[in-house]
Amino acid sequence: MTTRARHARDRRSTLVPSPRTAAGRAAPDARPAVRPLDPADLHWMQECRRHLHGPDTDLDDLDQLSAVFDRYAAAWHATEPALRWDPRPTTTAAGIAVGDLVVRRAPGAHWVAVAGTRDLALAHPDTTALELPLQAVLAAWVSGRPGALPELVDELVERTARRATAAHEPALLSGALRLLTLRR
Numbered sequence: 753m754t755t756r757a758r759h760a761r762d763r764r765s766t767l768v769p770s771p772r773t774a775a776g777r778a779a780p781d782a783r784p785a786v787r788p789l790d791p792a793d794l795h796w797m798q799e800c801r802r803h804l805h806g807p808d809t810d811l812d813d814l815d816q817l818s819a820v821f822d823r824y825a826a827a828w829h830a831t832e833p834a835l836r837w838d839p840r841p842t843t844t845a846a847g848i849a850v851g852d853l854v855v856r857r858a859p860g861a862h863w864v865a866v867a868g869t870r871d872l873a874l875a876h877p878d879t880t881a882l883e884l885p886l887q888a889v890l891a892a893w894v895s896g897r898p899g900a901l902p903e904l905v906d907e908l909v910e911r912t913a914r915r916a917t918a919a920h921e922p923a924l925l926s927g928a929l930r931l932l933t934l935r936r
Contacts, residue, residue: 783880785867803845811849818901847886858912879915
């Protein structure tokens with residue numbers, strides 16, 4: 753590319769997103785590429801679970817998990833910002849525990865790894881949607897609102913179940929299609 757051509761390109765107006773450009777492209781209907789968890793993923797997840805495990809802590813009990821999470825989050829928020837520790841090991845462990853609870857409560861939900869990333873997600877075979885419990889728990893941590901985990905688990909279970917049942921329901925006819933079926 754010549755110097756003149758490069759300068760001509762620089763003078764163009766900014767790109768306006770449209771359906772034909774990458775910036776304006778709608779999200780695909782298909783789920784992102786996922787892969788099953790490999791043994792390394794499973795081992796790492798087990799190590800993360802141990803991070804929150806204590807002598808009186810049962811991570812299968814949502815109330816106990818929430819109490820531990822709230823205690824750690826309250827201590828982190830009470831600490832001067834310059835002295836705060838990195839919350840990611842704690843939020844990751846809590847996110848995995850939350851995801852495990854969702855898997856137990858939402859039939860068909862299972863852990864997957866998002867291909868090309870380091871993200872773990874919950875998938876259901878009947879939907880294209882993925883749930884990201886690790887990111888949801890991190891957002892709950894940052895908000896600092898006590899008691900957020902039970903609501904989060906309930907929301908994830910309800911959303912997963914709703915999407916799975918919606919996949920099995922017959923499509924609703926729009927007004928125009930309903931009129932066409934009446935004309936036959």
